[in-house]
Amino acid sequence: MLDIAAELHRWTAQGRDFAVATVVRVTGSAPRRPGAALAVDRDGEAVGSVSGGCVEGAVYELCRQALDDGTTVRERFGYSDEDAFAVGLTCGGTIEVLVTAVRAGDAARPVVAAALASAAAGRPAALARVVEGPAELLGQAVFVPANEPVGCEIDGTSHQSDAFGRAVVAEARAMLAGGRTGTVTVGADGSPSGRPVAVFVESVVPPPRMIVFGAVDFASALTRAAAFLGYRVTVCDARPVFATAARFPEADEIVVDWPHRYLATAEVDARTVLCVLTHDPKFDVPLLKTALRLPVGYVGAMGSRRTHREREAALREEGITTQELDRLHSPIGLDLGARTPEETALSIMAEIVAERYGGSGARLTGARTPIHHEPIRPSDVPVLDFAAMNALSVPGG
Structure with a gap:
């Protein structure tokens, strides 16, 4: 009703x-x-x-x-x-x-x-x-x-x-x-x-929240796709020349701040989606260190498989456990063969929907899996103390 x-x-x-x-x-x-x-x-x-x-x-x-x-x-x-x-x-x-x-x-x-x-x-x-x-x-x-x-x-x-x-x-x-x-x-x-x-x-309940880190072309396409699917979207980037309302008209909020610093005090819940599109270690590592310890529904990061391996090694050096790393979707998205920003946004949103409902991401043709799924409950994850998160820093941060 x-x-x-x-x-x-x-x-x-x-x-x-x-x-x-x-x-x-x-x-x-x-x-x-x-x-x-x-x-x-x-x-x-x-x-x-x-x-x-x-x-x-x-x-x-x-x-x-x-x-x-x-x-x-x-x-x-x-x-x-x-x-x-x-x-x-x-x-x-x-x-x-x-x-x-x-x-x-x-x-x-x-x-x-x-x-x-x-x-x-x-x-x-x-x-x-x-x-x-x-x-x-x-x-x-x-x-x-x-x-x-x-x-x-x-x-x-x-x-x-x-x-x-x-x-x-x-x-x-x-x-x-x-x-x-x-x-x-x-x-x-x-x-x-x-x-x-x-x-x-x-x-x-209010619309679920998506926070997109990195004001790049892929972020612009992802913002449009997420808004279409009913998400309340925040775009965060430390570079004011890129993080503008003119570049992201569909975003509900534009934040100019270092990503890890903003996330440390942002309001998140079990339905929140975090998409890291910066693929720059000085942003990614401190940001993901924070993100993987928050009780959110999805954490994804863009980058090549080589970038993922290097980022994973850096996160382990920062004390991130295997269990915490298992929550990371990287490289982000499903294998659709996407090339353009719009196709990549579709790939990312498809993975987010599959994660929310426990879908496999496989073709329905010939499959014996259910077409419709009920939302799954997110796993309990430890929450990092906000004071400790505020203490995180990166070179130049």
Whole structure:
């Protein structure tokens, strides 16, 4: 639902009643992932999509029905051998959708409205909804804003125990911290041994961050590609003549500073991507020494295989361990035979996407691997003390 938060926030502000169908589970190959939603208002206006067209008509009618009777239903759609183009997924997968009404006077409306307002404003938040369990809980919701205390009552009206509410909030916060969307199981009494209740958690977080070090032509192409894929991009270079907004119009931020010094105090998280395109030892070595000890999602460095070997030896001399070096993607990118800056940017972004979802980077033709992957959790890595990182220096730095 939160993927169409801007439109639905406008609907709630206008006082419009609507029903929303949200994909809560996907099996096999399907065009949309959990969290994708289709909403329909009283006038029949629709926004969003749950399948890219395969089952939209059937889900549309379920939304109209929910608007009329206020019931919450969970429906499964899969491949139909008899009529694949009627009510089935021609791609061969299955999806399960939760259809709920969001009408004036419904208990869930203020909860959903709060989540939509937060998501539309770009604030991190999670919306948790019961998708399987006791009938009286099905579809009920709790809104979990980031870094703010919230009540534990489902919909603000439930008579469930505080322990159940606290368990839902704890699970939702954990999902929000990783920017993940999916289903978790909570005991009805709040304990792991209680009657299982399936809760679908949608997270909305700011765009992931990419920091590109080195204001070169390859960086310009990479910035454009990363912005297209939804990254918030920072370009950092110590040379003011190259690090300019005119050269990087798609960048969200231009920083003129020594790369290692900037990274020492930069805000990063498990989704942050660091791309080192300087391929100059006086920049690369202190920068990578810092980068490989940060809990970020990806660290890549440009250069030839010879450059990589020399850089690796220099990093070992600086005390970087084999385990830390294993996190380094160098030479950066996938083997696409790329030559131009634009082709190289495609190679780099392809590797970043594969890393995020655990893809192999192999051809899909003839492969037996899944087409779609769920995001993988980044490994825990030690974090270098910021004071120690600030002490790093390079010749002339």
